Amino acid sequence: MPEVKMTVNGKPASGQIEGRTLLVEFLRETLGLTGTHVGCDTSQCGACVVHVDGKAVKSCTMFAAEAEGAEIKTIEGMAEPDGTLHPIQQAFQDHHGLQCGFCTPGMVMSAAALLAENPTPSESEVRDYLEGNLCRCTGYHNIVKAILAASGQDVSRIAAE
The missing domain is CATH 3.10.20.30 (Beta-grasp domain)
Structure with a gap:
C-alpha cells in the first residue's frame, strides 16, 4: 500500500x-x-x-x-493549543448555533472559509454560502447569527429563535 x-x-x-x-x-x-x-x-x-x-x-x-x-x-485545529476556542467556535457557543452538534464541525469550517473570503458578509451571503451544509436541528437562524457575530458585526437586533 x-x-x-x-x-x-x-x-x-x-x-x-x-x-x-x-x-x-x-x-x-x-x-x-x-x-x-x-x-x-x-x-x-x-x-x-x-x-x-x-x-x-x-x-x-x-x-x-x-x-x-x-x-x-x-x-x-481551530482552537488554540491551550483550549481557547477560535472566535467562530466561541460565537457558536455564545449564540446557540448548535444543538446536537453533528453538523457543527462542518459549519465552523465553512464559516471560517467564508470569513476568510468575505470578512463582513451579509445575512443573505452567509445563508447562500452555507447552502451545502445541512442542519436538522437548529433551523439555521442561530448559526447565521453566530457567523455574523464572529465577523464582528452587531447582532443585537437579530431576534433569538
Missing part, C-alpha cells in the same frame, strides 16, 4: 492508504481525528468539511492520495 504524507493542523502526518481511501476516512481512521463527521456519504450534508490548502473541501469527495503534500486543517 502506498504512503501519503501531508500536514494536518500544523503537524506532519502520514499513513498507509489504499487508492480508494477518502480523505475523511484517512483523517478519522488513520489519524484519529474524529471531529470531521461523515453524515451522508454522498457529498450533500457538509459535515465533513475541512480546509485543504486554505479552501473548504468536503473531505468525503477527495481521495487521501489527492492530499499528498497538502496543508489540511480540521475542526481539531
Whole structure:
C-alpha cells in the first residue's frame, strides 16, 4: 500500500492508504481525528468539511492520495493549543448555533472559509454560502447569527429563535 504524507493542523502526518481511501476516512481512521463527521456519504450534508490548502473541501469527495503534500486543517485545529476556542467556535457557543452538534464541525469550517473570503458578509451571503451544509436541528437562524457575530458585526437586533 502506498504512503501519503501531508500536514494536518500544523503537524506532519502520514499513513498507509489504499487508492480508494477518502480523505475523511484517512483523517478519522488513520489519524484519529474524529471531529470531521461523515453524515451522508454522498457529498450533500457538509459535515465533513475541512480546509485543504486554505479552501473548504468536503473531505468525503477527495481521495487521501489527492492530499499528498497538502496543508489540511480540521475542526481539531481551530482552537488554540491551550483550549481557547477560535472566535467562530466561541460565537457558536455564545449564540446557540448548535444543538446536537453533528453538523457543527462542518459549519465552523465553512464559516471560517467564508470569513476568510468575505470578512463582513451579509445575512443573505452567509445563508447562500452555507447552502451545502445541512442542519436538522437548529433551523439555521442561530448559526447565521453566530457567523455574523464572529465577523464582528452587531447582532443585537437579530431576534433569538
